Amino acid sequence: MATAASEPGPDRSRLAFWMRRLWQSAVAWSWVMNGLRLTAGLVVLPLLATRLSKPDFDTYFVFLSLAALVPILDLGFSSSVGRAVSYAMGGARQLRAQGFVPEPGAVGPNRVLLWQLLHTTRWLYRLLTLGALAFLAALGTWAVSKAVDKTSSPALTWVAWGLTLLSILWEIYSGWWNVFLRNLDRVLSSTRQVALAQTIKIALSCGLLVAGGGLLSVPLAGLVAALVQRYLARREVLAILGPEPGGTDTRTVREFIAVLWPNSWRVGLQLFSNYLGSQANTLVCLPLLGLAASGQYGFTLQLITLCSSMAQVWTTVKWPYLGQLRVRQDLPAMQRVVWPRLWLQYATYLLLAGLVIGLVPWLLQVAQPDKSLLPMPWLALLALHGFLEMNYVFWGTLISTENRTPFTWPIIVSNLSSFVLVLTLLKTTSLGLGALVLAPLIVHGLYNHWKWPREGARSLGTTFWRFLLGGPGGVDRAPQTASWTTVGGPDKL
Numbered sequence: 001m002a003t004a005a006s007e008p009g010p011d012r013s014r015l016a017f018w019m020r021r022l023w024q025s026a027v028a029w030s031w032v033m034n035g036l037r038l039t040a041g042l043v044v045l046p047l048l049a050t051r052l053s054k055p056d057f058d059t060y061f062v063f064l065s066l067a068a069l070v071p072i073l074d075l076g077f078s079s080s081v082g083r084a085v086s087y088a089m090g091g092a093r094q095l096r097a098q099g100f101v102p103e104p105g106a107v108g109p110n111r112v113l114l115w116q117l118l119h120t121t122r123w124l125y126r127l128l129t130l131g132a133l134a135f136l137a138a139l140g141t142w143a144v145s146k147a148v149d150k151t152s153s154p155a156l157t158w159v160a161w162g163l164t165l166l167s168i169l170w171e172i173y174s175g176w177w178n179v180f181l182r183n184l185d186r187v188l189s190s191t192r193q194v195a196l197a198q199t200i201k202i203a204l205s206c207g208l209l210v211a212g213g214g215l216l217s218v219p220l221a222g223l224v225a226a227l228v229q230r231y232l233a234r235r236e237v238l239a240i241l242g243p244e245p246g247g248t249d250t251r252t253v254r255e256f257i258a259v260l261w262p263n264s265w266r267v268g269l270q271l272f273s274n275y276l277g278s279q280a281n282t283l284v285c286l287p288l289l290g291l292a293a294s295g296q297y298g299f300t301l302q303l304i305t306l307c308s309s310m311a312q313v314w315t316t317v318k319w320p321y322l323g324q325l326r327v328r329q330d331l332p333a334m335q336r337v338v339w340p341r342l343w344l345q346y347a348t349y350l351l352l353a354g355l356v357i358g359l360v361p362w363l364l365q366v367a368q369p370d371k372s373l374l375p376m377p378w379l380a381l382l383a384l385h386g387f388l389e390m391n392y393v394f395w396g397t398l399i400s401t402e403n404r405t406p407f408t409w410p411i412i413v414s415n416l417s418s419f420v421l422v423l424t425l426l427k428t429t430s431l432g433l434g435a436l437v438l439a440p441l442i443v444h445g446l447y448n449h450w451k452w453p454r455e456g457a458r459s460l461g462t463t464f465w466r467f468l469l470g471g472p473g474g475v476d477r478a479p480q481t482a483s484w485t486t487v488g489g490p491d492k493l
Contacts, residue, residue: 029191030313036198038306044202044218047209055150056215059157062147063164063219066140070171072275073132076267078179080260081121083403085183086323088113097262100403102329112245114184118237119248120256121176129173136165152214160215167223174230181233183320184240190233191317197229263400266408273415289432297433300373303356304386311349314341315394319401326401331461335472338460342394342468349390353383378437385441388449395456402459407452418443 022028048060084095091106092113144161151157182190201221208217318337325334357380361373373379396407418440425435457464462473 024188026188026191026317027313029188029195030317031310033191033195033198034306034310034313036195036202040198040202040205044205044209047206048218051209051212052214053152055147056152056157059144059147059151060215060218062143063161063215066136066143067164067168067222068275069136070168070175072268072272073128073135073172074268075128076264076269076271077124077128077260078176079267079400080264081117081124081176082179082183082320083323083401084117084260085114085180086185086320086401087327087403088117089183089185089320090324090327092327095256095259096403097259098404100327103327104329106328111241114241115244115246116248116252116256118180118241120253120260121180123253124257124260125173125176129169132172133165133169136168140165157215160219163216163219163223167219167226170223170226170230174226174234177230177233177237181237181240183323184237185320185324186236186240187317187320189236193229193232196232197225200228201225263403263405266405270405270408270411273412289426296372296374297436300379300382303360303373304353304382307349307352307356307383308386308390310352311345312390312394314344314348319397322398323401332472335460335462335467338398339467339472345390345394346387349387353386357383374433374437378434381434381441382437385437385444388441389444392444392448392452395453398456399452399459406455407448410447410451414440414443414446414448 048057052060087095087100089109091103091108091110092101093103093106093110094101095113140161144157148154148157178190178193181193201218201224204221204224205218208221213220315338318341322334322337325331325337356373357376361379364372374382392407396405396411399406421439421443422435425431425439429435431438453464457467460467466473
């Protein structure tokens with residue numbers, strides 16, 4: 001007979017229940033993933049600073065800047081592939097270059113279409129990898145050659161660059177398996193695998209740096225982590241799809257790539273403008289305001305970006321499922337999924353940004369008086385812009401579930417205009433760092449901050465304020481694109 005002392009108490013049962021909930025929560029694992037990215041900066045970067053000589057440390061950042069091109073070299077195909085997989089999981093029978101064919105009565109996934117997409121994606125990323133090899137081999141080798149003679153071991157630096165190039169190419173070639181897995185509505189598995197890969201990369205990087213691996217450490221760790229992630233994702237994807245129902249010929253692959261391309265290049269161009277905008281704004285600080293100002297702005301922006309990425313987790317984990325609901329045109333179900341998570345996203349951002357504004361400056365003053373965030377009110381205005389940007393990004397992504405990207409050119413023009421306005425304000429006013437805060441807030445506020453929330457709500461068959469304040473309440477109008485999504489054309493498959 002069990003004694004009372006040996007029986008689990010209610011507190012232990014509740015703890016076990018919540019531990020299971022957290023283990024099975026894609027949101028919790030996404031937060032872990034973001035935490036690991038932050039940990040990489042807090043742990044690996046100091047080790048690099050202490051274990052590498054100054055020239056080697058500077059060369060590492062050359063490698064890092066080249067690795068940052070991976071999302072751009074993807075050319076936006078990962079978003080198009082993910083959306084197509086979501087449609088196929090929702091029962092879609094054909095794909096379009098623009099728009100989609102509603103399948104209101106669809107039940108279950110279209111396995112034939114999923115296998116065709118898998119073969120197409122494999123061929124597509126082989127081509128992208130070859131293109132990336134030609135581009136990076138030329139650009140990267142030129143960039144490294146400018147610094148290699150100053151490093152502690154030029155031969156080792158060239159080997160490190162070779163490993164970095166191999167790691168980047170492997171990430172492009174194999175990373176699509178995780179995109180595929182995620183949009184098969186296996187968000188939890190996908191996020192766990194990314195978190196595991198990130199843990200391996202951090203641990204192996206630290207171990208190799210301590211053991212004297214130098215510049216070889218991080219690219220070698222990244223390559224091992226990517227190999228593990230690809231193995232796990234590929235195994236699970238093939239298990240989900242089951243036996244292949246039929247082969248996919250080269251002609252079909254070419255036709256699918258042609259269907260994926262129109263929205264892909266638009267997203268790729270938008271990502272490129274985002275990259276230029278963020279990097280350019282940071283680099284502008286250096287010659288015009290000095291190194292200290294550049295670090296102050298970059299540190300503050302990094303914290304606000306972290307708040308946004310942590311908050312967006314609530315909705316990010318549901319995009320594959322929302323793609324399925326979109327192709328079925330189940331707008332009431334989409335509203336029920338979106339509404340509570342959108343409010344959780346808002347609340348999480350406001351809480352985290354409030355902590356950054358109210359607590360971090362005090363902590364820095366106590367623990368690191370040589371470091372600081374932007375002064376008030378610029379810090380508050382940057383947090384406001386972060387919130388508004390997060391909001392229009394969400395609604396723009398919701399619009400993209402209709403397989404259209406009307407926001408591409410407005411955002412590109414806004415990014416370029418913002419950069420021009422930053423330069424103008426820095427040259428003609430005494431705003432200083434405030435120019436980098438005011439410019440994007442003003443430019444995006446003219447259009448993007450209000451346009452895409454309104455259009456996104458229309459795609460749900462409602463209005464923004466009615467949906468936000470009244471909650472899911474049925475559909476009182478046809479989606480904006482209903483008139484053309486059902487029209488046939490030569491660009492369908």
